[in-house]
Amino acid sequence: MQQPVQIDSNFIESTTSFIELVKELDSAFSNNTTIVPKRHHHHFPNPEVKEESTLLIMPAWKPSEDAGIKIVTVSPKNEMFELPSIQGSYLYLDATTGLLKAIIEAKSLTVKRTAATSALASSFLSKKSASTLLMIGTGALSVNLIQAHAAVRPIKKVFVWGRTSTKAKLIAEKLNGEKIEVKAVSKIASVISKVDIVSCATLSKTPLVLGKYLRKGQHVDLVGAYRPNMREADNETIKKASIFIDSYSGGLNESGDILIPLKEGIISKDDIKAELFQLCSKQKKGRIDDDEITVFKSVGHALEDLVAARYYFNKMND
Structure with a gap:
């Protein structure tokens, strides 16, 4: 055989x-x-x-x-x-x-397909001119998310934040040879309002992306927080943004980023604009204008x- x-x-x-x-x-x-x-x-x-x-x-x-x-x-x-x-x-x-x-x-x-899926969503949801990115998290996904986003958007400058500054610096060193300027930062708040794309891949149980810092036109890519008690973005972020998910079956049932705001009445299921199946098949539109704040929540799909x-x-x- x-x-x-x-x-x-x-x-x-x-x-x-x-x-x-x-x-x-x-x-x-x-x-x-x-x-x-x-x-x-x-x-x-x-x-x-x-x-x-x-x-x-x-x-x-x-x-x-x-x-x-x-x-x-x-x-x-x-x-x-x-x-x-x-x-x-x-x-x-x-x-x-x-x-x-x-x-x-x-x-x-998993790392490669997850990063590529975020980049696919970004091709519909981030501004075509997006050139700056904040990477929150320093796990295996972080380098790949940066590379994947840079494959679909003209990313020139990246900031990296992690709970351990040493890991953030290592990622910066690893990527600085790829024609992208990469800098480790000690505070999310110091840079989050300055970037076009925020990508977050952590196992956090408390929000790291705070809506009060977001500005018009940004795209937020939420990749971690795969359980109902985990979340990477607060209610204000979810309330301010147009929300998109990889699939209704997973996105509406597994992550606290969506489940907690739904449970608290911050949003309803009707506030979910589309899943990737609808975006890719052109059944629904992604970003409408350059002032819109978009959020993509990924929980993974077989x-x-x-x-x-x-x-x-x-x-x-x-």
Whole structure:
């Protein structure tokens, strides 16, 4: 029997073109022919670190073509063990025969597809002239989000904030050779009103993006806060902005960034302008004018994983 291809993080890192991956995602969201069941989302106790971990199981099928399932754990306290919070694998299958075609390192796949999805949303929601970005968070996603946004917008200057200034400085050093000026900052408030795009990827339980600092025309990209008790933006941000999500199924049920304002009556479901399926298929519009503040909330969608798995499998077989 044919053995599955092993696709590791080094291959993913060395072959990713965010422009290519964004186009693949755009096509998949637009065509909407992928079958995506509701993902399994299980929280389980982790007594050793005194904080719950999460198990995510995310399947998707494109009939007669391919299928896949991602099995991932998210352990917020993994820094104690000098490990990334996200661990897992992606099983890429032939949808007709069920043959396992590839086993893909899921952390890198998730990071790349998540960043590309934010960039795809930005192509509809940020100003075309957007040239400055604030990156809040210093995890594995931060570098990739900066690179992905820069693939779709003419980003020239980036500020990086993290709870640990050393990590923010390391990211700045890593990216300064990419024709982007990158600077670590100690306070979000000192720069947030000066940038065109704010991208936030953290596990924060208290808001880091405060609406009182936002100005007209900004785009806010909320990528972290994947649980109902987590949030990266406060009520004022949500109230001031036009809100977009990756999918109604996930966006309205999983993240505190949307659930808490809904529960408190700050917004209603009707205030959600569109999901990515509607934006990509041109059923609904994104940004209307240069004064609009837009928010994109991403919680992840199994379609994104399948698209990325197909992308890297095809790269491996080119």
